[in-house]
Amino acid sequence: MQLIMEFLNSSFFTVYIFNMKKFLCICVICLATISCRKNNEDTIEGPSLNDLYGPFIILDSLNLGEEVNFEAGENVTFDMELSKRTNWEIELTGSITGAKRSFTGSDRIISLKNANWKGGADQFPSFGMEKTYVTIRFPNEDTTTTIRDSITIKGLKKDQGTLITSFENGFLDHWDLFNQTTVNGSIICSDDSAAKGDCYYKWNGLVSWDWAIGSVQIKATESGFSLPANASTLFFNMGSKMVSNTGPNNCFIEFWFDEDDNEDGVFDESTEDRFIYQYWYESDGWNLISFKYGDLKYDSDGNIIKVKGNGLPEPSKLISINVFFLANKDSGIRSEAYADHIIFTENETYKP
Numbered sequence: 001m002q003l004i005m006e007f008l009n010s011s012f013f014t015v016y017i018f019n020m021k022k023f024l025c026i027c028v029i030c031l032a033t034i035s036c037r038k039n040n041e042d043t044i045e046g047p048s049l050n051d052l053y054g055p056f057i058i059l060d061s062l063n064l065g066e067e068v069n070f071e072a073g074e075n076v077t078f079d080m081e082l083s084k085r086t087n088w089e090i091e092l093t094g095s096i097t098g099a100k101r102s103f104t105g106s107d108r109i110i111s112l113k114n115a116n117w118k119g120g121a122d123q124f125p126s127f128g129m130e131k132t133y134v135t136i137r138f139p140n141e142d143t144t145t146t147i148r149d150s151i152t153i154k155g156l157k158k159d160q161g162t163l164i165t166s167f168e169n170g171f172l173d174h175w176d177l178f179n180q181t182t183v184n185g186s187i188i189c190s191d192d193s194a195a196k197g198d199c200y201y202k203w204n205g206l207v208s209w210d211w212a213i214g215s216v217q218i219k220a221t222e223s224g225f226s227l228p229a230n231a232s233t234l235f236f237n238m239g240s241k242m243v244s245n246t247g248p249n250n251c252f253i254e255f256w257f258d259e260d261d262n263e264d265g266v267f268d269e270s271t272e273d274r275f276i277y278q279y280w281y282e283s284d285g286w287n288l289i290s291f292k293y294g295d296l297k298y299d300s301d302g303n304i305i306k307v308k309g310n311g312l313p314e315p316s317k318l319i320s321i322n323v324f325f326l327a328n329k330d331s332g333i334r335s336e337a338y339a340d341h342i343i344f345t346e347n348e349t350y351k352p
């Protein structure tokens, strides 16, 4: 018995145990690392032990370029490899416009498959030629790891669709406008408040006797707006921001779409189609108003409306779009609203 005790206390055995522990420890680390690298998410059902209990490590960190030119067809990926599946949030913010775009996911590998930025924003305002801040967070990890970076936009994404105006080229001679005597209604540029670009249309004034504040009438040139003919696949889109005298049932934008049904070059209110669409206040901040041009023949209950012309929404005959801002006359405060970026798109709504 004494011999056995002496053996156990011998330095040889202690070194042996110590080395075994060290060896096992290295094995565990190796296995963990290998399993991290080799996990194929597609073949695993349910969370793996590594996803649940494994350490969170960024195995391959973000390596973003200095700048991107979306106009030239470039895009931005956020290639990263994590040690486990965990929620991640990528948030992009334009330093001047305040435009936002976010991507979320829980894949272990972040790539162009789950986060490919082609230059768009989640909503208006759109990104401009500006520095964009990138923030990546891992909300389910105890670590305070937040990745911050930036990238400069050198070329904007190309819009799909037929742009009517983004108010960037001033007030055109063949347009028209109406403003109440106490209202300023005009194009404003360079105050970093546009939905897209540098300029937008703004109404501002106190009108205590009428809901009508002001309107801007975008008329087509003699050659028309050159819109696609199919009304059932064509969407009208415009950015709208209501700033003062806002609130549900308190203010709205009314559109008049005038069609030259007999194609004589002029609109006759008594014999031709004027389709009217009302967009009521939804929230402060920029909102994207979008609807199908063909749906203008229905009222909000889905019934066919009565108009003066042939009753068919015909984009190729559209010769004027009137954008009219109205707000509650009894509120006692001034009314303010913006409009920007009138564009028609095919098959889907506009993507800011």
Ligand SMILES: [Ca+2]
Binding pocket: 166, 167, 168, 194, 195, 196, 197, 198, 199, 200, 340, 341
């Ligand atoms: Ca604009």
Ligand SMILES: [Ca+2]
Binding pocket: 259, 260, 261, 262, 263, 264, 265, 266, 267, 268, 272
């Ligand atoms: Ca006519």
Ligand SMILES: [Ca+2]
Binding pocket: 259, 261, 273, 309, 310, 311, 312, 313, 314, 317
């Ligand atoms: Ca018509």
